Amino acid sequence: PKGLTGREAQAQGMIVAAKIPAEFKPATAIVDSSIIQDKVAVANYATGQILVDGMFADPIESQITFAGRVPNDCAPAGLGGSTTNKPVPCVGITISVDQTKGVAGVIVPGDYVNVLVLPKTDYCKAAEANVPKHDGADNAIVSNPANPGQPGVPNDGGVTICSPARYLYQAARVLFVDKTAVPQPGEVGTNAATPNGTAATSVNTGLITLEVPARAAQLIASVTPDSLYLTLLPANYTPEAIGNMNPFPSVLPGEDPNQLTPYGPQGFQGQK
Numbered sequence: 001p002k003g004l005t006g007r008e009a010q011a012q013g014m015i016v017a018a019k020i021p022a023e024f025k026p027a028t029a030i031v032d033s034s035i036i037q038d039k040v041a042v043a044n045y046a047t048g049q050i051l052v053d054g055m056f057a058d059p060i061e062s063q064i065t066f067a068g069r070v071p072n073d074c075a076p077a078g079l080g081g082s083t084t085n086k087p088v089p090c091v092g093i094t095i096s097v098d099q100t101k102g103v104a105g106v107i108v109p110g111d112y113v114n115v116l117v118l119p120k121t122d123y124c125k126a127a128e129a130n131v132p133k134h135d136g137a138d139n140a141i142v143s144n145p146a147n148p149g150q151p152g153v154p155n156d157g158g159v160t161i162c163s164p165a166r167y168l169y170q171a172a173r174v175l176f177v178d179k180t181a182v183p184q185p186g187e188v189g190t191n192a193a194t195p196n197g198t199a200a201t202s203v204n205t206g207l208i209t210l211e212v213p214a215r216a217a218q219l220i221a222s223v224t225p226d227s228l229y230l231t232l233l234p235a236n237y238t239p240e241a242i243g244n245m246n247p248f249p250s251v252l253p254g255e256d257p258n259q260l261t262p263y264g265p266q267g268f269q270g271q272k
Contacts, residue, residue, distance in 0.1 A: 002044045006036030006056055015051070028053040069181050074173075075213050092175050093217040094209045096225045102206055103232045109174055109182040112237065113208075115220070116229040117168040123247050124162035138163045141252075159252060164245035165229060169216060171239045176209035 009015045010033060017033070030036060030051040039056035073087035099105050107113065124142060142160040175182060208230070212220065253259040261267050 002041050004041050006033065006039055006041075009041070010037075020050070026050060026052050030055075066176075066181065069175065070211055074211060079213060079215070088213045090211045091214050091217050092209045092211055093220055094176075094207055095220065095228055097206050097208060097228060097230055099206070101229045102208065103230055105206070107174055107177060107208060107230065107232060109177050109180055111174045112171045112233040113174060113210075114170045114231045114233060115168045115172055115210075116165045116231065117223050118163050118165050118227045118229060121163050121247070123160055159249050161245065161247045161249070164247045166244060167242050168219070168223065168228075169212070170242075171233060171237060172210045172212055172216075174208060175211040176207075178205050178207050 004014075006015065015033060030053065036051070036056040038058075040059050042055060042057050045051075045055065070092050071090045074090035075088035077085050077087055079088045103113075118139060120138065124137065124140060140162045142162065143158075210217075210220070253262075258265060263269060
C-alpha cells in the first residue's frame with residue numbers, strides 16, 4: 001500500500017526475492033532490499049510487480065503539497081509581455097460556476113475547458129437619454145425589433161442578440177475540482193476505480209481551479225463569476241481564434257439553410 005515503509009512491507013511478507021529471465025529484468029530493478037528499508041511506497045502496487053528505482057522514496061519527498069502540484073513552467077518565455085527568457089510559471093485561480101455554466105458538474109481535474117464570458121452590452125434594454133434601444137434583458141434574443149436602435153441594429157424583421165458571449169480563454173487546464181487535485185503518478189483519480197475495485201466518487205460544488213500564467217489569472221479575476229461559462233473539450237482539441245459573434249444577424253442558424261445544425265447542414269459528422 002502507498003505510504004508503507006520497505007521495512008514494514010518485508011516484515012509482512014509483501015516483498016519477496018524471485019528469479020526471472022534476464023530479458024524481463026528492468027535495468028533499474030531493485031536487487032538489494034536494504035536500500036528501501038526506511039523509504040515508503042509512493043503508490044499502491046499490485047501483486048507481481050517488479051520493484052524499480054523511484055517506487056520507494058524518502059518520506060519527506062513523498063509528501064506532495066497542493067502548491068507542489070502547480071507547475072513551475074506552463075507557457076513559453078515572453079508570453080503576456082514577460083521580459084525574461086525563462087518559461088512562464090503557472091498559478092492556481094479558482095472560479096465558481098453552477099451546474100449549468102460548469103458542464104453539469106462533470107469536469108474533473110486534468111480536463112481542459114474553454115472559458116467564455118458574457119459581457120454587458122447596450123444592444124438591448126429600454127431607450128435612455130434619447131438613444132433608441134430594443135426592449136430586452138441581458139442574454140435575451142429579440143426578434144422583429146420595433147425600431148432601428150443603435151447604428152448597425154437591423155430594422156423590423158431582424159434579430160438582436162442582447163449579450164453575445166465571447167471567448168476569454170481556450171484550453172485552460174483544470175488543476176482542482178473543489179479540493180480534488182490532478183492525480184500524481186501512482187495516485188487514483190476521482191473518475192477511476194479505487195484499489196478495491198469500487199468506483200471513487202466526489203461532490204462537485206462548482207469550485208474549479210485553473211492552472212494558468214499569472215497574467216491570465218489577472219484577467220480572469222477581473223471578470224465577475226456570474227459572467228463566466230465553461231465548455232468541456234475533447235482530448236484532441238486544437239485552439240483556433242474564434243471571432244466575435246454578429247449581435248445583429250438577419251436570421252438565426254437554425255433558419256439558415258447553409259447552417260441549420262451546430263455541425264452544418266449535413267448534421268453531426270464526427271466520431272469519437
